[in-house]
Amino acid sequence: MTAPSTEAAGFDIALGDIADLSEVVDREALRDICRSFFDLFNLSVRIYAADDTLLASVSEPAELYTYLQKFPKGRKVVSETVDQVKRTRPTDSSVLRHQTIMGIVYDVVPITYQGRPVGRFVIGPFVPAELEQVPKALVRLDPNLDRLEVRDLLMKLPRVRANTAERITSHLRGVLDLLLFSSHRAHLTSEMHVASVRESYRELAEKTSKLQHAYDRLKELDQLKSNFLATVSHELRTPLTSIIGYSEMLEANIAGELTGEQREFVETIHQKGNQLLGLISSLLDLSKLEQGVMRLTLSDADPKAVIGDLASTFLPHAMKREIAIETACEEGLPTLRVDPLRLKQILSNLAENAIKFSADGGTVRFAARYTDWEDDADGAGAVLMGSSRGAVAFDVVDTGIGMRASELEKIFDAFYQVDGSATREHGGTGLGLSIVKRLVEAHGGNISVTSTYGEGTTFTVTIPEPEE
Ligand SMILES: Nc1ncnc2c1ncn2[C@@H]1O[C@H](COP(=O)(O)OP(=O)(O)OP(=O)(O)O)[C@@H](O)[C@H]1O
Ligand SMILES: [Mg+2]
Structure with a gap:
């Protein structure tokens, strides 16, 4: 001093x-x-x-x-x-x-x-x-x-x-x-x-300037990380598509008849290759979303059809685990203006989690309902002016392991997993929810979660109806 x-x-x-x-x-x-x-x-x-x-x-x-x-x-x-x-x-x-x-x-x-x-x-x-x-x-x-x-x-x-x-x-x-x-x-x-x-x-000014410096440095590093992710994922994808392509050709006996053991090995290569491709796609998505360069191809989507499609996609997977799939969809929901593939990606990620984190014999429910759109930015003003907008809320509800309240604010961070140990029971990389959150926000919507430890979890994605 x-x-x-x-x-x-x-x-x-x-x-x-x-x-x-x-x-x-x-x-x-x-x-x-x-x-x-x-x-x-x-x-x-x-x-x-x-x-x-x-x-x-x-x-x-x-x-x-x-x-x-x-x-x-x-x-x-x-x-x-x-x-x-x-x-x-x-x-x-x-x-x-x-x-x-x-x-x-x-x-x-x-x-x-x-x-x-x-x-x-x-x-x-x-x-x-x-x-x-x-x-x-x-x-x-x-x-x-x-x-x-x-x-x-x-x-x-x-x-x-x-x-x-x-x-x-x-x-x-x-x-x-x-x-x-x-x-x-x-x-x-x-x-x-x-x-x-x-x-x-x-002293305060000195600390502020140090903090600002550290913040700038972190932002720089974050940007570097995004660039790195984008480049590496892109470079990994090209050889991987060849690996998958050749394993498919082998499976189709194009290079001659395979013995039982050879087929087993090739199928494993094919399956793991696809898994790796999924991971690389997630990394690419994340870096695009972080850099704000993700492009959405908007078209009309009927919430009822979205729920139906989701249920039929996950039914076989759920049945293997004796998990019941329920659906509930209100009548007369508005048509949404979204990127249908991305909306499916969002809900599929939530459904995957719901099944993954449920015990065998549980229940997973997909629902769509009408709700008021409460935007943080102009919600109060819009209600006062009588021009309140509606929205469709998609719920993905499970009766699985649930989470403690302290975990809920962290699960949307990239790579965060509640059980981060190497010996954890469930697979995955911890990228799913961080991509989901960013995709929902790219649609102008929001995502929320409620959970009771040991009892189950509900994720709700709300997408506002198109403005007239
Ligand atoms: N329905 C759920 N029930 C209980 N815990 C959940 C549920 N959904 C997510 N979580 C917790 O949040 C963490 C982060 O979820 P996220 O989907 O981002 O990652 P992941 O499922 O582990 O991996 P990935 O989705 O990349 O394959 C999970 O690891 C899990 O601990
Ligand atoms: Mg997941």
């Missing part, structure tokens, strides 16, 4: 140092203090930051200055005074008193925090209570000055005794100190919070 950067904040979190008043204290709070100070003592106050920025000021224009500014030398004295006061900067922690030839004074008070100067405040103009007469230098500024007027205006300025001035400045210093302390604490807390949030964000 690297240390969070605090450069932008202008102070060091580790030490908690601040270089300037304005970094931590709210200007509004400073103005409030000046205002209440003015209300209490009738003295003008200005608070400056260490870099001379005026942070807060509450003052009343001195009428004497307004009067003096009517005379050239008076104007000069006033502007010089204002200038000098502004430029007066205490060098240590003691108060600097700025005296003017007009007898008026300003107190410039340093503001320190943790031993460091962070700004200053200026109190004044005021007149020391000890001043009894109008200073001569002031009267001599211009022969046309009205001496009485000057005296009146001078007396109008606040008069402050020396020890009172001291008490006032130390009071204001105390208030500012307190304000600095509490503001600094609040500021530190919030800065630490910001720093920790920033750090968490950085």
Whole structure:
């Protein structure tokens, strides 16, 4: 973990140092203090930051200055005074008193925090209570000055005794100190919070980018796998068709009469060749579906005929295992727009599983029924607009071994088998359902499964009726 950067904040979190008043204290709070100070003592106050920025000021224009500014030398004295006061900067922690030839004074008070100067405040103009007469230098500024007027205006300025001035400045210093302390604490807390949030964000961003990288890499590998599957399956198919073709020719005695044992061997080659071809076709299908290049040849299909065809195809196979085949088909089901060979492939895969995973003497049921089409994407909207679409649901129900709920989300993954051990009882590669799911989705439909362990399983394929 690297240390969070605090450069932008202008102070060091580790030490908690601040270089300037304005970094931590709210200007509004400073103005409030000046205002209440003015209300209490009738003295003008200005608070400056260490870099001379005026942070807060509450003052009343001195009428004497307004009067003096009517005379050239008076104007000069006033502007010089204002200038000098502004430029007066205490060098240590003691108060600097700025005296003017007009007898008026300003107190410039340093503001320190943790031993460091962070700004200053200026109190004044005021007149020391000890001043009894109008200073001569002031009267001599211009022969046309009205001496009485000057005296009146001078007396109008606040008069402050020396020890009172001291008490006032130390009071204001105390208030500012307190304000600095509490503001600094609040500021530190919030800065630490910001720093920790920033750090968490950085860590999160780093993790996200690592994940993104891993995801991209996986996608790349997945694509490579699909390409590999496509190429290998394709290359395997060509020699395999020759093997099957020649074994068929041998069986047909084209190369001469076979002995009983030779025929047995050739039949095994033929049978295993066909099995291998089936597997390779599945791999090709899967890679085509994964790459989205599977083409469907759509035509009309009657659900009732689909069920009938399925039952007659699987009857011989089921009979060998003494499994009863039942069918149930609602009347008046809509004609579907599908690729009939693919729909047969879908239902055959489910039927194969149903028989494979049933005990001898069980029952397998094929059914077709009408149902509402609930598409995740626009289902709710379509129902609201009264344009709900129908669908045909095909159920393949068995009374076989069933599956636990935790298995149900995995069985549609390619190569997944509930019993994945080498010693498993049932054959197969675990590709069937992954192809089925993708084929159903390519038809715009969906597939669901419910199962009770030890009791049986129901797969339901729903295909929406064609849009008008
Ligand atoms: N009707 C069912 N009853 C119980 N388990 C099932 C049923 N259908 C599928 N399964 C479980 O889901 C797994 C995956 O099924 P899938 O059809 O994809 O593969 P497979 O039948 O093992 O092999 P393949 O279909 O490629 O020959 C099966 O191995 C089995 O464990
Ligand atoms: Mg299967």
